Amino acid sequence: MAFFFEVLISGLLVGVMYSLVAMGFALIYKASGVFNFAQGDMSLLAGLALVGFLTVMPLWLALICTVAVMAILAYGTVFIIFRPLVARSPLILFMAAIGLSFLIQGIGQAIWGTDAKGLNIGIPDVLVQIGEIYISTFDLTFGGMAAALVAGLVWFFQKTRTGRALRAVADDHEAALSVGIPLLRAWAVTWVIAGIVATVAGVAWGSRLGVQFSLSLIALKALPVLILGGIDSILGAILAGLLIGASENLAEVFIGPYVGGGIQTFFPYLVALLVLWFKPYGMFGKEIIERV
Template identity: 60%
Template sequence: MFFSWPFFFEVLIGGLLSGVMYSLVALGFVLIFKASGVFNFAQGAMVLFAALTLVGFINMGVPVPLAIVIAIIVMILLAYAVERAVLRPLVNQPPIILFMATIGITFFIDGFGQTLWGSDVYALDIGIPNQPLFFGDILVNSFDLVAAVVAGVLVAVLAVFFQKTRIGRALRAVADDHQAAMSVGIPLRVIWVIVWSVAGLVALVAGIMWGSKLGVQFSLALIALKALPVLILGGFTSIPGAIIGGLIIGAGEKLAEVFIGPFLAGAIEDWFAYMLAMLVLLFRPQGLFGEKIIERV
């Protein structure tokens, strides 16, 4: 294969920007795990449901800004319903019980979304530019640049929220020990509604980006599977790690597919992220930026 540096950097930048899209989904996982110690299997379904709600109201003739506001309200209501119907009865249950509950939430949201909006593929256009840009000999998609800026802003806001605000500190206390947090007056029910609402807003942002790029369809829920290697690499408790993990996965799989794939019959992009995640699990199970958990017995 003929090698040129402009082409190499074009593939690298394309991979980095694709990784940002993975990171938008991974952020939702990190939020709920960081604040409750629960792996939310339903995050992919929340991305799909948020995108379906937005495009559904837009197709009904609602202006885009108002449709976004309505979608935000719907995701907050969904968070309240999840807390009231599922999480509240399971306070102080083992994490595996809560994890299994999120699997049930996944199938409910999928079915409920299909009942409300149907199973067709919907185009989503809210005015995000999608023209190619040339930086010298390097081609970059303007849509991917917008996604990168949005992800950067989200990470900055969420990092400040968790580290500097009173609610953020309460969220981390709840994750450490539900019972202890309640004993010092932290309202567990309110905290869970807040964190699931924030995760719902992140899901809406991810749904807008992925829906604008691929169309709003039920396969969007499967992008959660691609976010798992990002989580393993960056760490389940690290918000910046979700972004850096996404960048590593995105760049690695694109470079491997283009420059190594021809020698291995291709399709490296389908499994590269999972093999990299397995290697990380072998040598650093908590991820590159995750907090090491020490259990005393």
């Protein structure tokens, strides 16, 4: 039984990371209707930038510089790519995001190199025993940081003026425009926030697995999470992330050996498909009623 819980908890901790990436997707989708396929590449860029900056400056300054890079990226994206595409069909915006993802990959790797880099930001990685279960302190720290990030975001969206403006934009573009909220700037701020979320995810995964191209593939792990929770629901992203993380880990350990292993790559998609069959807009997604 202890083994079961160990697998479950390590799955949940992986799920936290999925939630982070999926949250980035949901934030941008809700605010601007862009299905931001480049979310994983933003994590990669953040990881690459942080490793690059760490070679010349202390950690706190490097983090600030990384966030600055993400902010520049966010503003550039919104004002160069998505401003001319305002009011285009969602499909076009999605394709633009695919293009953006290639751009970020290419530029990031051209600047900081394609080789795999280690990232160490000084969080100890030792196993501690709680009851009968062993957990890595590293995972715990990042679980805590992710929770703090979510709490911070909730506070930001509920209490600050900018946050409320962003929520207004997410609810109804035209109504928000009519009360004087600058739409493009609101989008840019949303992209910056998504960039910060991507940075946290990128740093967490990067210090685990090394910063390299495959980091951008965590977006693929986050996609089933996203559609399971509902594309436009932050709460859905968090819950579905935990659910998928736990279930895929359990499936890999307990079902995997019978079918040849490696089912982690597609198991989340199966779960998501199964749920979508009964709830086509995910668990918490907004149901769209179509009229002719």
